[in-house]
Amino acid sequence: MDLIHNLGIGFSVAFEPSKLLYCFIGTLVGTLIGVLPGIGPTATIAMLLPLTFALDPVTALIMMAGIYYGAQYGGSTTAILINLPGESSSAVTAIDGYQMARQNRAGLALATAALGSFFAGTVATLIVAVAAPPLSAVALKFGPPEYFALMVLGMVASVVLASGSVPKALAMVVFGVLLGIVGTDRHTATPRFTMGFYELSDGIEIISIAVGMFGITEILKNLENETDRQALVKRVTNLMPSWADLKQIAAPVVRGTAIGSALGILPGGGAVLSSFAAYMVEKKVAKDPSRFGKGAIEGVASPESANNAAAQTSFIPMLTLGLPINAVSALMIGAMIMQGIVPGPNVVQEQPQLFWGIIVSMWVGNLMLVLLNLPLIGLWVKLLTVPYYVLFPAILTFSAIGVYSINSNSFDLYSIAFFGLLGYLLIKLGCEPVPLILGFVLGPMLEDQLRRSMILSRGSGWIFVQRPISAAFLVVAALVFLVVLLPAIRKKREEVFTEDETA
């Protein structure tokens, strides 16, 4: 009955007018950026971070979460209507969704995506509510060695599950950790790696890195070749699925939800990986797999449910352990720290309002998304074709003001230009920025837990192997790492991600 009591707390928080308002704003902004070309949830949340300081922490996090899963919804709209996935997790939706649109079934595809996502969001929210408290209770028993080992596991897993070259991604994680420990050493108050800039004595601002590496870099990539987007369908009709359609999508939606909920917890590719896995499963279980790629409704229902379920359950590690597993949760943890909340297993006990409020608001947000998306689809179709050259000056202007507003410091603006250039160069060289931001957020915690462990063990590194839980984490990390090095698996992994990219 604890669950009902706790959800009661959550409902009372999530239904406060101000929370409802910001949940709505979050999902609206999320849908908008999912639909608009060339701007993703990470960049948006990074640019909105400064503005969230004015809000209380619960409201701020509710809005950020709304942007994240709202973008998953919006991304599927562009995937279906113009064959361009707004978010990478919608890449597989484009395969059959776009074909459905060409067969004049765009309305049905959009409705399927929305209803499947809503079902998945509801189930996944319940899973978070049930799974998070026991997990955080276990995590409360963790000491510094366990935390250190868990972070190592998280970083290794995020590298392996992300697309691209493994050594490059590993190097980006390590570089991120190094950037994370720039600033005054917390144990001895010694300034490190500041190059004499007093602005760096509190460390590099997460906003400088996030806006630079995700916002600016994104713009530079889009300016390489500017093209207009054409919507295939000008007016979407026939949104209501028939009874037969509903029967056809029921099983794929359930399967997608299960796959997404399970894979969402994994660090790294959660939403992307799960939508791809769901599509593969549908193809395997279908009586006639040749329909796939030609407008099979299962090919929309299952991946869309999966990526939305994964978007929800990806909050489990963040809420229970304080560990980010993707760029968005890294930013949310950054926001929590800046608001004075120590992320970790204590949050459930000490901040029940925050914890349960966020969980319930996710469900409320999913409901808003269905109401927002289906009736307003005409509006979103119009926005699809907004030319990019109108959009990006706005992004740049707002982020400049936003970044300046944090400290009223010009140094932060020069930093975003610097990290924008660095991020763009690294992307051109095949290094994705997501592992870097994970390393950046985890860096200070990693060093802190290492130092505490070594104090506990009086300087012996064996402590990580002697304590069973930390040893288990390290063994899993080593296994995950070794598995990727096996030639057969490496080849399969490359296939998976190339198909994902070209889809």
Place this chain on the structure above:
Amino acid sequence: MTVNWKDTATGGIFIAIGLWFIVESLGLDQGTSSRMGPGFFPPILAGILIALGAFIAIRSLGTTGEPFGTVSYRGVILTLAAPVIFGATVQGLGMVPALLLTTFCATLASRRMTLLMAIAITVGLVAFSVLVFSYGLGLPVRLFGPWLHF
């Protein structure tokens, strides 16, 4: 011999970054393994980074890679200039003129922008920003700065 120059450069960059962190760590107290000082962990990380960089660079020899791809130099320069201009002028000129310069610079980063369109977008965006950030959110930045008071 074919060389994937992109990866050679990538490896080189990571090695250089690692070396810089090692050099900077030299002046820091290492401490002991039971009481690690500020200079204990960073050189270990930097060492790993150098090893990874070396691995990437060595692996690039004898392989071919994808080309670097197109770059819009105009886009890169003007996009990066926009936040720098804002940073350099916001205190002196105040929010309105600084934003006019920043936004105008940003609009020109696109090759498809026309002058009329650029002016229209700039004026619209600056008006919107001043309304939202200055009046709406009460951002404490002067609209016109000391450089404009003669």
